[in-house]
Amino acid sequence: MKGKRITINGKSIYVCVKGEGEPIIFLHGGPGGSLDYFLPHMNPLAEDYQIILYDQTGCGKSGGDTYSIEEEIYTIEGIRKALNLEKVTLLGESWGSILALSYAAKYPSHIHNIILTAAIGLSSKDYVTFKKVFLQKLGPYKKMLLGYYSLSSIFGVDVSRRLDNLIDPYYVYSVETLKNKKEIRFNKEALHNIGRDIEQNYNLFPLLFQIESLPILIAQGAFDILPPAYIQENVIPYLKSAELVEVKGSGHWTILEQPEEVLALTRSFMSGGKVESRWI
Structure with a gap:
């Protein structure tokens, strides 16, 4: 999938556009991941x-070194304008669900639909x-290893493979699906800075009036870290037009584990069909 570069706020953003029709912009997780996570599953x-995938600031093939929720909101808006x-x-x-809702709260008139998967919620809480x-879920021993690997990476030791091997099994329902996971270069600075921004500043509750009536589909893995029951209790009551669907046989990485289900739900929702809310 060939891409092009768009200059937004002085930074070079790598964008891939394919197909025709209603535009869908994909927001990858992390923070610090890349558009490759969606490929080839969403092709x-x-x-x-018209599907539009891009690497967020400093991620993948994009430039820039200023990391915040607000920065990424302006990146999406820049892409929208550049593509007319x-x-x-x-x-x-995942983190892209936070970004999607944050953008929609700032620019609700620019939104057709919102589709969230591996959703996190509405606030830093x-x-x-x-x-x-x-x-x-990690338990005390693996938490200790996580701390050790994280500290090692700060001092320039490349432990990314060990970190992946440690934590990846907890993001999926079946570890067998990890063999289909792409190796993605991760931006740890984006993870740290945006993660801190989320903890300190993310709160959509004062802005719910902007998004509560927008069409929203939440496709949450049955075995996600925040399962459908959590989303039902902590998110759905505040979004009047949101529909929640449980993606069976999936953990946090629904697109990796159940791509066909995510594709089918997206098509149904985009075509205006009623997606039956179901969860356990």
């Missing part, structure tokens, strides 16, 4: 829609809960 959507798009659908995964539950 079939280009048969019916009136309204867009945002498909946000949910993000902190996500981290807490994840660490509980």
Whole structure:
């Protein structure tokens, strides 16, 4: 999938565009990941829609070294303007779900639909809960290893493979699916800075009036770190037009584990069909 570079706020952003029709902008997770996470799984959507994937600031093939929620909101807006798009659908995964909702709260008139998967929530409280539950799953010994590897990376030791081997199994329902996971270069500075920004500043509750009536689909893995029941209790009551769907046989990485289900849900939602809310 060939890309091009768009200059936004003085930084070079790598963008891939494929297909025709209603535009869908994909927001990758991390923070610090890349558009490669969506490929090739989401490619079939280009048969019916214009799909737009990009590397966030300093990630993948994009430049820039200023990391914040606000910075990425302006990046999305810059892409929308550069591609002459009136309204867009945002498909946000994990941290990308936070970004999708944050952009929509600032520019609701530019939103057609919002599709979230591996959703985190509406405030820093949910993000902190996500981290807490994840660490509980690791247990004391692996938490100690995580701390050791993280400290080693600060001092320039490349332990990325060891970190992946340690934590990746906790993001999936079946470890067998990890053999299909791409090796992605990760921006640890983006992870640290945006993670801190989320903990200190992320709070959509004062802005809910901007997004509560927007069409929103949340496709949450049945075995996600924040499972569908958590989203049902802590997110759905505040978003009047949101629909929650449980993605069976999946942990946090729904697009890796159940790509066909995510594709089918996206197509149904985009076509205006009612997606049955179901969860356990």
